Amino acid sequence: MSLLQLDQVTAGYGPVQALFGVSFALGEGEVLALMGRNGMGKSTTIRALCRMMPLTGGGVRFAGQDISGLASHQAARLGIGLVPEGRRCFAPLSVLENLTVAARRGPWDLARVHALFPRLKERSAQPARTLSGGEQQMLAIGRALMTNPQLLVLDEATEGLAPVVRQEIWQAINRLKADGLSLLIVDKLLKEISQVADRAVILERGRPVWEGAPASLAPDQADRWLGL
Ligand SMILES: Nc1ncnc2c1ncn2[C@@H]1O[C@H](COP(=O)(O)OP(=O)(O)OP(=O)(O)O)[C@@H](O)[C@H]1O
Numbered sequence: 001m002s003l004l005q006l007d008q009v010t011a012g013y014g015p016v017q018a019l020f021g022v023s024f025a026l027g028e029g030e031v032l033a034l035m036g037r038n039g040m041g042k043s044t045t046i047r048a049l050c051r052m053m054p055l056t057g058g059g060v061r062f063a064g065q066d067i068s069g070l071a072s073h074q075a076a077r078l079g080i081g082l083v084p085e086g087r088r089c090f091a092p093l094s095v096l097e098n099l100t101v102a103a104r105r106g107p108w109d110l111a112r113v114h115a116l117f118p119r120l121k122e123r124s125a126q127p128a129r130t131l132s133g134g135e136q137q138m139l140a141i142g143r144a145l146m147t148n149p150q151l152l153v154l155d156e157a158t159e160g161l162a163p164v165v166r167q168e169i170w171q172a173i174n175r176l177k178a179d180g181l182s183l184l185i186v187d188k189l190l191k192e193i194s195q196v197a198d199r200a201v202i203l204e205r206g207r208p209v210w211e212g213a214p215a216s217l218a219p220d221q222a223d224r225w226l227g228l
């Protein structure tokens with residue numbers, strides 16, 4: 001049985017429809033990449049499944065339950081942990097406060113997050129707003145892990161980060177995968193995400209147009225759906 005299943009999801013912003021029937025499933029322990037060019041509906045799909053916006057049609061199931069009508073805090077409590085686009089740490093709070101404010105009981109605790117991202121331990125007392133982009137992403141991931149999610153959703157895992165920092169983030173994601181965590185990851189760099197994702201779904205104007213193992217995406221398809 002799938003951990004997460006979207007079935008013909010439609011959603012939009014007021015009169016502007018953004019999703020036109022998005023369906024895909026994510027299995028327990030699977031790493032799924034959600035890809036597509038700018039404005040194709042990746043973040044909207046994530047907002048819909050994290051219950052941050054209403055569905056206008058279709059449904060979302062998570063862990064055997066229909067969550068289509070739930071509020072975002074209820075979806076979070078069921079075990080969907082989100083690292084949103086733009087990272088959105090609580091800027092005035094310290095790194096430590098950011099991590100502990102949303103903590104819920106489970107295998108992920110401060111010691112484990114610090115082991116994954118030693119930098120966050122060193123920066124504990126610093127306000128989040130003083131962190132570099134890469135450190136903010138580490139903090140956003142750490143904060144989501146502290147909620148002990150069953151599914152970790154990352155919208156733009158490495159956007160805007162320098163290559164060496166991106167590698168650090170991918171290494172951490174690989175460790176989470178090895179640990180058995182289920183992951184849904186948005187990222188634009190096919191080459192990098194291919195090394196961690198088991199499967200990819202590509203969106204084009206709010207519709208899935210391709211699904212498969214990233215390595216099986218032909219160059220002309222990558223160009224058509226992911227090219228600039
Ligand atoms: N808050 C909003 N209000 C109105 N329209 C929006 C809003 N957010 C997104 N849209 C529109 O919905 C469509 C899908 O946007 P979405 O943010 O989901 O794309 P995306 O694939 O995440 O793009 P990006 O790669 O740039 O993050 C786009 O046409 C976009 O202009």
Ligand SMILES: [Mg+2]
Nearest residue numbers: 042043044085
């Ligand atoms: Mg987006």
